[in-house]
Amino acid sequence: MTSFTVRAAGLALVLVSLHAGAQDEAIPRTGNGKPDFQGYWSMTTVTPFERPVSLGDKAFFTPEEFAAFEAERLEVEETVQGTQADVHYGFDDYGLHPSQNVRATNLRTSIIYEPANGRLPDMTPEAAAMRAEKQAWYAEHATDSAKNRMLQERCIVWPHNGPPMLPTGYNNNAKVIQTADHLVFMQEMMQDPRIIPLDGRDPVAASIGQWYGHSVGQWDGDTLVVTTTNFTGLTGRQIPTFSTDAVVTERFTLESPETILYQFTVEDPATFVSHWSGEFRMQKTTGPMFEYACHEGNYGIVDVLSAARAAEQETP
Amino acid sequence: MHSRLLIATLVLGLLPAASQAHHAFASSFDVNLPLELHGTVTRVELINPHSWIHIDVVNDEGVTESWRIEGGSPNALFRNGITKNSIPVGSELIITGYGARDGTLRAVGANITFADGRPVFFGGTKAPEE
Amino acid sequence: MPAAAAAATTPDLNGVWQAMTPAYWDLEPHAARQGATEILGAIGAVPPHKGIIDGGTIPYLPEALARRDANFAMRRTEDPEAKCFRPGVPRATYMPYPFQIFQTDEEIFIAYQYAMATRSIAMTDHMDAPFDSWMGWSNGHWEDNTLVVEVSGLNGQTWLDRAGNFTSANARITERYTPIDADHLVYEATIDDPDTFSRPWTLSLPLYRHIQDEPEFLEFKCVEFAEELMYGHLTKPSDTDNGVNDANGDSTND
Numbered sequence: 001m002t003s004f005t006v007r008a009a010g011l012a013l014v015l016v017s018l019h020a021g022a023q024d025e026a027i028p029r030t031g032n033g034k035p036d037f038q039g040y041w042s043m044t045t046v047t048p049f050e051r052p053v054s055l056g057d058k059a060f061f062t063p064e065e066f067a068a069f070e071a072e073r074l075e076v077e078e079t080v081q082g083t084q085a086d087v088h089y090g091f092d093d094y095g096l097h098p099s100q101n102v103r104a105t106n107l108r109t110s111i112i113y114e115p116a117n118g119r120l121p122d123m124t125p126e127a128a129a130m131r132a133e134k135q136a137w138y139a140e141h142a143t144d145s146a147k148n149r150m151l152q153e154r155c156i157v158w159p160h161n162g163p164p165m166l167p168t169g170y171n172n173n174a175k176v177i178q179t180a181d182h183l184v185f186m187q188e189m190m191q192d193p194r195i196i197p198l199d200g201r202d203p204v205a206a207s208i209g210q211w212y213g214h215s216v217g218q219w220d221g222d223t224l225v226v227t228t229t230n231f232t233g234l235t236g237r238q239i240p241t242f243s244t245d246a247v248v249t250e251r252f253t254l255e256s257p258e259t260i261l262y263q264f265t266v267e268d269p270a271t272f273v274s275h276w277s278g279e280f281r282m283q284k285t286t287g288p289m290f291e292y293a294c295h296e297g298n299y300g301i302v303d304v305l306s307a308a309r310a311a312e313q314e315t316p
Numbered sequence: 317m318h319s320r321l322l323i324a325t326l327v328l329g330l331l332p333a334a335s336q337a338h339h340a341f342a343s344s345f346d347v348n349l350p351l352e353l354h355g356t357v358t359r360v361e362l363i364n365p366h367s368w369i370h371i372d373v374v375n376d377e378g379v380t381e382s383w384r385i386e387g388g389s390p391n392a393l394f395r396n397g398i399t400k401n402s403i404p405v406g407s408e409l410i411i412t413g414y415g416a417r418d419g420t421l422r423a424v425g426a427n428i429t430f431a432d433g434r435p436v437f438f439g440g441t442k443a444p445e446e
Numbered sequence: 447m448p449a450a451a452a453a454a455t456t457p458d459l460n461g462v463w464q465a466m467t468p469a470y471w472d473l474e475p476h477a478a479r480q481g482a483t484e485i486l487g488a489i490g491a492v493p494p495h496k497g498i499i500d501g502g503t504i505p506y507l508p509e510a511l512a513r514r515d516a517n518f519a520m521r522r523t524e525d526p527e528a529k530c531f532r533p534g535v536p537r538a539t540y541m542p543y544p545f546q547i548f549q550t551d552e553e554i555f556i557a558y559q560y561a562m563a564t565r566s567i568a569m570t571d572h573m574d575a576p577f578d579s580w581m582g583w584s585n586g587h588w589e590d591n592t593l594v595v596e597v598s599g600l601n602g603q604t605w606l607d608r609a610g611n612f613t614s615a616n617a618r619i620t621e622r623y624t625p626i627d628a629d630h631l632v633y634e635a636t637i638d639d640p641d642t643f644s645r646p647w648t649l650s651l652p653l654y655r656h657i658q659d660e661p662e663f664l665e666f667k668c669v670e671f672a673e674e675l676m677y678g679h680l681t682k683p684s685d686t687d688n689g690v691n692d693a694n695g696d697s698t699n700d
Contacts, residue, residue, distance in 0.1 A: 095393055145680075192665075286395075296363075300366065303420075
């Protein structure tokens with residue numbers, strides 16, 4: 001395989017996406033006059049979750065800086081045979097490299113914009129201590145049972161499923177279905193439907209925890225505001241873990257027919273010393289979206305546990 | 317050789333649990349067990365979270381071994397027109413990669429081509445589909 | 447089954463629906479019997495039912511019938527439902543869990559509470575199944591007030607019920623959803639699978655709308671409840687129970 005850089009088409013995409021933010025195009029609307037979010041959306045972005053420390057308080061790139069930054073991030077780097085990095089299939093062989101998916105332009109230097117340094121706030125001392133204790137325990141028991149593996153390895157949830165929903169390495173796409181009273185948002189990986197009623201109903205009892213929390217939506221003009229509570233507080237090895245009292249607020253705005261501005265705020269004083277907020281844009285793409293039946297095809301967890309048990313047999 | 321996913325490290329690097337997802341490969345497959353397999357396809361599983369290609373390989377002693385080769389999620393392949401018929405049973409493949417630590421007949425396919433050298437999927441030189 | 451009322455406009459199937467039949471235990475007529483394990487007592491036992499198959503029993507080919515019987519014998523560990531695997535079509539419709547239909551002009555999207563399985567029924571831009579999947583590939587159209595869905599591309603790894611009844615990957619299912627009033631649908635599924643059955647056959651049952659205020663169903667992803675069954679034999683034998691066996695039942699070891 002040869003390395004390649006973003007082609008001219010990629011640069012043109014940057015310019016088109018910038019123009020789309022000018023909101024000079026009418027957005028599509030559903031029969032009841034609400035913005036129509038339906039379709040397939042790419043969440044692929046080169047914007048990092050947290051701002052690189054070297055960028056300090058620089059919150060935005062210029063368009064030229066972004067183009068250069070994106071080109072560098074999208075370069076397909078060849079791995080060297082016989083190195084650890086080569087012990088993997090080629091992402092671009094499978095169409096899974098970010099350069100092979102449409103991307104919106106995000107001029108922010110990080111998805112997180114609050115705190116002002118673009119990085120996660122510190123965890124509370126209690127939460128940090130609990131996390132350290134769990135990490136130490138897991139280091140000793142990582143392959144003892146399926147329940148000790150990471151939640152994504154068990155095919156339960158990925159960290160990026162949230163909410164808040166975040167870009168991830170690949171299969172960075174989402175599907176939206178919208179009716180008069182519901183929005184369904186489904187990320188390609190893990191492909192659980194987030195079924196969001198739009199009537200601002202009360203949350204369910206606090207004793208009910210769900211992997212995705214419990215979400216309720218309400219319109220604020222043309223912006224859909226989704227409030228999620230009822231997180232499980234469970235981790236497996238999921239870090240950072242939200243407490244059962246966490247509240248995530250998401251805002252979906254159709255900036256143009258081709259872009260959704262997605263913003264979120266996490267409030268969890270039991271876990272973080274302050275709230276944190278982030279935003280990025282999703283870019284319209286085409287479907288269909290194909291089934292992601294993770295648990296059904298999960299040879300990997302059997303392989304990992306079998307290998308661990310076999311290794312124990314060999315070392316008395 | 318193949319592309320590495322720099323983005324995953326950057327975007328997910330500060331969510332340590334997520335970046336560790338790929339450590340499953342490091343713990344399963346051994347950089348010190350590089351291999352090149354020439355085999356005949358017996359079964360293709362274009363599934364998630366990883367695809368698997370099953371091949372019969374005749375080893376140096378003339379014994380036929382059944383290997384399974386781990387690959388990527390097929391969802392982008394489907395979006396680009398690959399179907400379940402794209403790798404017919406009976407196809408001859410060349411697979412370079414690394415073997416499993418536990419010694420089972422399992423490998424991660426770093427590079428997969430048909431016997432005539434054609435890439436099976438995108439081969440790393442495919443233009444982005446946009 | 448009551449005759450369907452004529453509709454002047456396309457029916458609105460939006461809402462939360464659920465079947466109310468024990469056919470998920472066994473599609474065929476059956477007496478009450480012990481379940482796959484006696485550990486749960488009467489809670490795990492199978493209630494009787496007249497069956498929901500037109501014509502009585504499933505017309506298996508002889509070899510397929512033997513496989514069905516083998517499935518039945520192994521059902522405690524081999525039933526895909528026990529493993530929290532996506533149930534496929536038509537099983538997803540009559541499992542004892544609700545599902546929600548979201549209807550647009552381009553597609554009808556169904557989310558099932560069980561395993562949070564989903565399927566998209568394309569109402570425009572029909573294409574053939576590019577690959578096999580657990581929930582199949584669905585193309586739909588309206589015939590008067592009946593939603594007709596053609597399902598193909600099933601992977602042959604799903605069962606039809608908890609008694610080991612099954613179809614092959616070559617099965618083609620035709621579903622029909624017909625409203626008979628605002629809160630009731632008649633559901634029919636015709637299964638055409640010459641590899642397994644001597645002729646096509648049809649099952650049918652009513653579907654009932656959840657009529658309470660603010661209907662919704664909560665998350666039932668179920669993987670964590672299947673792990674002991676599926677992977678327990680790979681768990682490290684341990685002298686100390688550092689939560690390895692999930693003693694507090696919270697699905698994680700912490």
